[in-house]
Every structure is written in C-alpha cells, then in structure tokens.
Amino acid sequence: xxxxxxxxxxxxxxxxxxxxxxxxxxxxxxxxxxxxxxxxxxxxxxxxxxxxxxxxxxxxxxxxxxxxxxxxxxxxxxxxxxxxxxxxxxxxxxxxxxxxxxxxxxxxxxxxxxxxxxxxxxxxxxxxxxxxxxxxxxxxxxxxxxxxxxxxxxxxxxxxxxxxxxx
Amino acid sequence: xxxxxxxxxxxxxxxxxxxxxxxxxxxxxxxxxxxxxxxxxxxxxxxxxxxxxxxxxxxxxxxxxxxxxxxxxxxxxxxxxxxxxxxxxxxxxxxxxxxxxxxxxxxxxxxxxxxxxxxxxxxxxxxxxxxxxxxxxxxxxxxxxxxxxxxxxxxxxxxxxxxxxxxxxx
Numbered sequence: 631x632x633x634x635x636x637x638x639x640x641x642x643x644x645x646x647x648x649x650x651x652x653x654x655x656x657x658x659x660x661x662x663x664x665x666x667x668x669x670x671x672x673x674x675x676x677x678x679x680x681x682x683x684x685x686x687x688x689x690x691x692x693x694x695x696x697x698x699x700x701x702x703x704x705x706x707x708x709x710x711x712x713x714x715x716x717x718x719x720x721x722x723x724x725x726x727x728x729x730x731x732x733x734x735x736x737x738x739x740x741x742x743x744x745x746x747x748x749x750x751x752x753x754x755x756x757x758x759x760x761x762x763x764x765x766x767x768x769x770x771x772x773x774x775x776x777x778x779x780x781x782x783x784x785x786x787x788x789x790x791x792x793x794x795x796x797x
Numbered sequence: 798x799x800x801x802x803x804x805x806x807x808x809x810x811x812x813x814x815x816x817x818x819x820x821x822x823x824x825x826x827x828x829x830x831x832x833x834x835x836x837x838x839x840x841x842x843x844x845x846x847x848x849x850x851x852x853x854x855x856x857x858x859x860x861x862x863x864x865x866x867x868x869x870x871x872x873x874x875x876x877x878x879x880x881x882x883x884x885x886x887x888x889x890x891x892x893x894x895x896x897x898x899x900x901x902x903x904x905x906x907x908x909x910x911x912x913x914x915x916x917x918x919x920x921x922x923x924x925x926x927x928x929x930x931x932x933x934x935x936x937x938x939x940x941x942x943x944x945x946x947x948x949x950x951x952x953x954x955x956x957x958x959x960x961x962x963x964x965x966x967x
Contacts, residue, residue, distance in 0.1 A: 658902035687967045704945045707817040711967040753927075761934070762950060765927040774925065777949035777967070785967040 677725050678744045678752050679793040682732055684718040687711040688784035701789060704775060711784065734758075736781050740788060752792045770794045800827055801834055808834065812841045818939045819965070937965075 685698050687705070692713025694702050702714050722730035724744050731741040738759040746753040751769035756762070758778060768774055773791040780786075804827045810816050811824045828835050925946040926938055939947040949965070 658899060658906055689966060704947070708819040708939065708947070709949075709965050709967050760932060762932070762936075762948070763928075763930040764948065766925045766946070767927060768925055768946070772925070773945045775945055775947045777947070777951075779950070780952065 676747050677723060677795065678747060679795070680722040680724060680730065680742060680744075680754075681789075681791040681793065682718075682720045682722060682740070682742070683716060683789040683791075684732070684734060685714060685716050685787040685789065686735075686781060686784055687787055688713045688782070690783055700773075701775065701787065704773070705787075709777075713784075717786075734778065734781075734786055734788070736779050736786060738779070742790065744792075747794060752794060754790070754792065756790065758788070768792050801831060804828075804831075804834055805837070808838055808841060812838060812845070818944075819937075822939075 683698075683701070685695075685701055687709070689711055690713060693715070694713065695715040697716040697719075698714045705711075705714075717735060718732070720732050722742065724730045724742070726744050726746060729741055729743045731739055733739055738761060740759075741757045743755045743757075744752050745755055745765070750767050751772070753765065753767050756764050756766065756774075756776075758776070761778060762776065766774060768790070771791060771793055773789050776788045776790070778786045778788055804824055807816060807820060807824050811821060816824065828838065924940050926940050926948065929936065929938070929948070931950060935951045937947075937949040937951060939949070951965070
C-alpha cells in the first residue's frame with residue numbers, strides 16, 4: 631500500500647503535494663485535447679484560394695506569351711512546342727468540401743474540391759470530365775500542371791496553384 | 798545507333814544529378830534493363846569516390862597538444878575529499894514519478910503549441926499525386942517535392958515519342 635493509499639485508508643485527506651501532479655496531468659490532458667481538436671474545429675472555416683490558368687501550347691511557331699513565362703520555364707526542358715499563350719485565368723476561393731470549376735475551351739468541365747487542409751498543403755480532388763480524376767496533396771503555392779487534351783493544333787494545359795491563407 | 802550509345806553520353810550528367818526530369822527517367826528506364834550501362838554508372842561512382850578521397854584535406858595539425866601545454870595543470874584532489882550529497886527528503890521519490898509524468902505531458906503540449914499539431918490525415922508531402930484515374934489514357938507524371946508537379950495526358954504518338962526522347966512534342 632502506498633503512502634497516499636494509506637492516507638486515504640486512514641481517512642486523512644491527500645497531501646497537497648501529491649494532489650498537484652494529478653491536477654497538472656488532468657489539466658495538461660485537457661489542454662492537449664484542445665490543441666488537437668482545435669485544427670479540426672477550425673477546419674470547417676478554412677478557405678483556400680486556387681489560381682486556375684488555362685493555356686494553349688502549339689507546335690507551330692509563334693510567341694511565348696509573357697503571362698505564361700513561368701509555365702514555359704517549367705515545361706521547356708521536357709516538352710517541345712513553339713508557342714504558348716494564356717487563354718483564361720480564374721481565381722476560386724473555396725472552403726473545404728466546396729466545389730468550384732471552370733469550362734475548358736474544348737467544352738469539358740473542370741471541377742476542383744478542397745478536401746482537407748493540413749501541414750502538407752491542401753488535399754485537392756480534381757475532375758476533368760471523362761478525362762481525369764485525381765486526388766493530390768498540393769503544398770501551398772506549389773503549382774500542378776496538367777496537360778489535358780488536344781485542342782486546335784496543340785494542347786490545352788491547366789495549371790492549378792493553391793494559396794492557403796495564414797491563420 | 799543502339800540504346801546504349803544514345804544513353805551513354807548522359808550517364809555522367811545522370812550520375813551528377815544534372816539531367817532534367819524526363820531525360821533522367823529515360824536514363825533510369827534504360828539502366829533498369831541494361832547491365833553494361835549500370836556497370837558504367839557504378840564505375841563513374843567509383844571514380845567520384847576516388848577523386849573525393851584524393852582531394853580530402855590532409856589531417857589538421859595537432860592543435861590540441863599545442864594548447865594542452867599552455868593550460869594550467871589540474872589540481873590534484875585530496876584523497877579524503879568527497880562530493881557533497883544533498884539529503885533526500887522522505888516522500889520525494891514518490892512525488893517524482895507523477896511530477897515527471899506531468900512534466901512530460903506539459904513538454905509534449907508545449908511542443909504541440911510551438912511546432913503545431915500533427916497532420917493526422919495525411920503523411921508528409923513526398924509525392925503530390927495520391928490517386929489518378931485517366932479513364933485508360935496513358936499519362937506521364939513528373940512529381941517531386943519542391944517542384945511543380947506535371948500530369949501529362951498523352952495520346953499514342955506521344956507515348957511512342959517519349960520512349961527514348963529527352964522531350965515530348967506536346
């Protein structure tokens with residue numbers, strides 16, 4: 631029998647010294663619960679800004695649109711084309727679970743849905759009608775480039791870039 | 798021109814990590830099926846190690862022995878000298894265990910507050926793409942941490958031209 635058990639058995643109150651760690655531990659456990667539950671509660675209110683850009687690359691000689699300079703830098707080593715232009719830009723401001731989208735010039739509908747936001751970025755479901763369905767964990771401000779379909783003499787390219795606002 | 802002849806000139810750059818992603822994949826694919834090129838790559842690695850060993854700096858001069866002679870000599874302790882020990886109060890050991898537990902929990906909470914809660918819903922972002930359904934169409938994924946992820950849906954001509962090329966016609 632420990633000292634505290636003996637004290638209880640003897641009908642004496644536990645000493646203040648021995649009660650303190652228990653209270654501390656309980657308080658700490660409550661605090662830990664709050665810290666862990668906090669993000670889950672906050673998750674319902676979190677939003678993400680998604681920049682969607684539709685571009686068109688063509689094998690025929692032409693200009694590289696200054697607006698697509700960054701995309702050109704990303705693609706130029708791996709893909710061959712001779713002209714690149716931005717067709718449309720759109721920013722979607724979405725809550726987790728909310729669906730947003732745009733129509734490609736080919737007529738296909740693109741739908742995006744942020745599923746969760748965490749330390750690794752935003753978990754994003756992307757659906758391009760009858761073409762592609764993908765789930766991705768995209769870090770903040772890291773672009774995803776999707777070469778979609780033939781369009782005209784070249785290819786449609788969709789770029790998604792999430793921007794997660796700081797808490 | 799054989800596949801080895803096409804890949805050979807890139808082995809050095811591949812070894813040094815200087816190739817673009819698509820070319821790197823082409824080389825990797827070839828290395829997977831070609832023992833000769835793997836041996837050549839291993840030889841390149843051996844050369845690199847030999848060069849590293851040969852340029853390693855000579856051992857530093859023995860600075861410590863130089864300093865040691867300048868330090869005052871350590872005073873010898875008297876034979877009877879003992880370290881003072883603080884008396885342990887009764888009940889202290891029993892109090893220490895729960896206090897230690899509370900301390901560990903408090904430290905864990907402090908860590909959680911400082912570093913942030915763990916991402917319980919997903920592992921660290923090593924690969925961006927988690928699942929992919931292209932309705933049967935061939936696809937090329939260039940995915941890596943810290944770089945743009947590229948998902949490239951291809952048609953059949955694209956697949957054929959990508960087999961040995963360093964870049965693909967869009």
